[in-house]
Amino acid sequence: MATAKRKPLIAGNWKLNNNHLEAIALVQKMAFALNDADYDAADIAVLPPFTAIRSVQTLVEGDKLRITYGAQDISQHEKGAYTGEVSGPMLAKLNCTYALAGHSERREYHHEDDAVVNAKVKAAFASGITPILCLGEGLEVRKAGRHVEHTLAQLEGALKGVTEEQVRTLVVAYEPVWAIGTGEVATPEDAQEVCAALRKRIGELYSPEAAQQTRILYGGSVKSGNVAAIMAQADVDGALVGGASLDADEFVKLIRAAVQG
Numbered sequence: 001m002a003t004a005k006r007k008p009l010i011a012g013n014w015k016l017n018n019n020h021l022e023a024i025a026l027v028q029k030m031a032f033a034l035n036d037a038d039y040d041a042a043d044i045a046v047l048p049p050f051t052a053i054r055s056v057q058t059l060v061e062g063d064k065l066r067i068t069y070g071a072q073d074i075s076q077h078e079k080g081a082y083t084g085e086v087s088g089p090m091l092a093k094l095n096c097t098y099a100l101a102g103h104s105e106r107r108e109y110h111h112e113d114d115a116v117v118n119a120k121v122k123a124a125f126a127s128g129i130t131p132i133l134c135l136g137e138g139l140e141v142r143k144a145g146r147h148v149e150h151t152l153a154q155l156e157g158a159l160k161g162v163t164e165e166q167v168r169t170l171v172v173a174y175e176p177v178w179a180i181g182t183g184e185v186a187t188p189e190d191a192q193e194v195c196a197a198l199r200k201r202i203g204e205l206y207s208p209e210a211a212q213q214t215r216i217l218y219g220g221s222v223k224s225g226n227v228a229a230i231m232a233q234a235d236v237d238g239a240l241v242g243g244a245s246l247d248a249d250e251f252v253k254l255i256r257a258a259v260q261g
């Protein structure tokens with residue numbers, strides 16, 4: 001089967017870093033370094049904390065930057081008595097392109113299970129936001145050799161009720177939990193094994209054509225020095241980057257290394 005061309009996506013998840021002033025400084029520095037060839041080669045996104053999204057929006061729209069942005073989480077609810085939550089319509093009003101759903105840190109520290117993640121994925125689509133669905137196994141599961149079945153079960157749980165049309169635009173991020181923020185990177189072959197299995201299962205659940213369109217990212221200690229080998233894998237379409245996205249010079253270097261090839 002001919003492989004459709006998927007534009008790489010390099011997304012920087014800032015996690016709990018950068019107030020709105022620091023966010024402006026970081027995006028300005030990125031914008032100063034990036035050029036049209038970079039934007040043509042990859043979609044480039046930042047995922048600031050909620051409090052900085054408005055500042056990033058103002059900068060991006062005011063200067064017509066080709067950097068896209070999104071949120072690190074999205075409520076499964078649209079409105080009502082849900083203290084602390086931020087809804088899809090609120091994020092859409094800020095012109096967010098993406099929202100993470102099911103990041104392992106949300107699953108671990110906020111006890112989000114597959115049903116909640118599924119509701120968040122659907123909430124994002126309902127507001128015209130592209131969910132970046134995060135999946136991945138912990139160390140115990142990896143050691144037991146059950147990483148593929150574990151990640152596929154998370155995928156199936158998160159996609160209940162998601163249509164084929166939606167899944168074509170979905171972004172999936174495979175992030176082995178043991179490789180997040182630890183300096184421990186999965187080998188390119190480890191990343192490919194799971195990303196290929198995810199694409200195959202999307203093909204079985206929907207259609208091979210849809211599976212060829214879904215972008216699948218790898219995340220977990222991705223840096224400018226290791227991204228090229230990961231991106232060289234057939235089923236890896238980009239990276240979800242934590243720590244290395246907090247430094248503009250390193251992030252731009254990483255983006256360029258990711259698309260050279």
Ligand SMILES: O=C[C@H](O)COP(=O)(O)O
Binds near residue numbers: 242244
């Ligand atoms: O969302 C990003 C991932 O959790 C990876 O974080 P990291 O690049 O700091 O390991």
